[in-house]
Amino acid sequence: MTVAPDAPILFFDSGVGGLSILAPARAAIPTAPIVYAADSAGFPYGTKSEAEIAARVPALLGRLVERYRPRLAVIACNTASTIALQHVRAALDIPVVGTVPAIKPAALLSKSRVFGVLGTDATVRQPYVDRLAAEHGADCIMLRHGSAALVQLAEAKLRGETLDPQVARDALAGLLDQPGGDRMDMVVLACTHFPLVERELAAAAPHPMGFVHGGEGIARRIAFLTKDQPWPTKATPGVAVFTRVDAKVDALRPALAGYGLERLNAL
Known part of the structure; x- marks a missing residue:
């Protein structure tokens, strides 16, 4: 063609x-x-x-x-x-x-073998996420959390609005508060909105962690x-x-x- x-x-x-x-x-x-x-x-x-x-x-x-x-x-x-x-x-x-969620690079990069998948509610419940985890991170603990509020935060950021840092803290807490969450060292940004607020997420993290996405x-x-x-x-x-x-x-x-x-x- x-x-x-x-x-x-x-x-x-x-x-x-x-x-x-x-x-x-x-x-x-x-x-x-x-x-x-x-x-x-x-x-x-x-x-x-x-x-x-x-x-x-x-x-x-x-x-x-x-x-x-x-x-x-x-x-x-x-x-x-x-x-x-x-x-x-x-x-x-x-x-x-x-x-697709960048589960493969997160599994490759994780030293603690615990990584999180932060996306929308609809994405994190998909069987496709389970298949990627089984294929690329079978020796890892994968935590998952959906945050609609973080999507809204990214939209608000691009509109130039003042941002509430608690939104990013709450989104990460949804992963960190799960069993094994204290060892999480990588987070898959499994919503394309979330790289737009990566700086806010990094600032909210209680310890250093990496963020990966598929761009x-x-x-x-x-x-x-x-x-x-x-x-x-x-x-x-x-x-x-x-x-x-x-x-x-x-x-x-x-x-x-x-x-x-x-x-x-x-x-």
């Missing part, structure tokens, strides 16, 4: 979390045209049922692909990926890259899948698309511009 140089990469998330995936991808392919889509009308995904997400995500991505004709789509959301990735791949005729690995995957394709000779302003544009989305404009997303559209 011939790909035009101006065919964009489509990034999709429930909110702004996917920016943590967009940033390393843009560093890897600086002139890539970008469409970043956020399902603000459906946000947050982490408290929705599997059936809702499995129905909503493929339908939305179908509309986005029809409108923007991307060369590749990235589901830059752990919850949507663990639930709807296969449905999306079946519905679209372009390559689709998903986001760099996804950037390498995108580069591999598009390695023989043409790109524009210079970078162009990216487009941010929201399923509902309101005052909260409007407050994100400065942060979006910092990621090269200078235009904002409604879907």
Whole structure:
């Protein structure tokens, strides 16, 4: 299939979390045209049922692909990926890259053999997480905790609001207070929103611990899948698309511009 140089990469998330995936991808392919889509009308995904997400995500991505004709789509959301990735791949005729919890690197890096998986409620309960742990960290204790409040904290940070440090403390406590939690030395940020508040999490940690997420690995995957394709000779302003544009989305404009997303559209 011939790909035009101006065919964009489509990034999709429930909110702004996917920016943590967009940033390393843009560093890897600086002139890539970008469409970043956020399902603000459906946000947050982490408290929705599997059936809702499995129905909503493929339908939305179908509309986005029809409108923007991307060369590749990235589901830059752990919850949507663990639930709807296969449905999306079946519905679209372009390559689709998903986001999976970085359990393998956490298990490799953990010295204490205790690591945590911090995500949304929907992600941490998925059997996929168990399979990754069995495959890559069978000799480890894996703790898991879902935090909807931390998702909201990341959104608030990008809106420029004052943050409550107790939110990050409570999220980590959900892991640390479990049996073996006092020995935890690595935390998988299994929601793309959470790398955006990694500094706040590190400040809340009672002892030094590492944080890992999948952004760099996804950037390498995108580069591999598009390695023989043409790109524009210079970078162009990216487009941010929201399923509902309101005052909260409007407050994100400065942060979006910092990621090269200078235009904002409604879907």
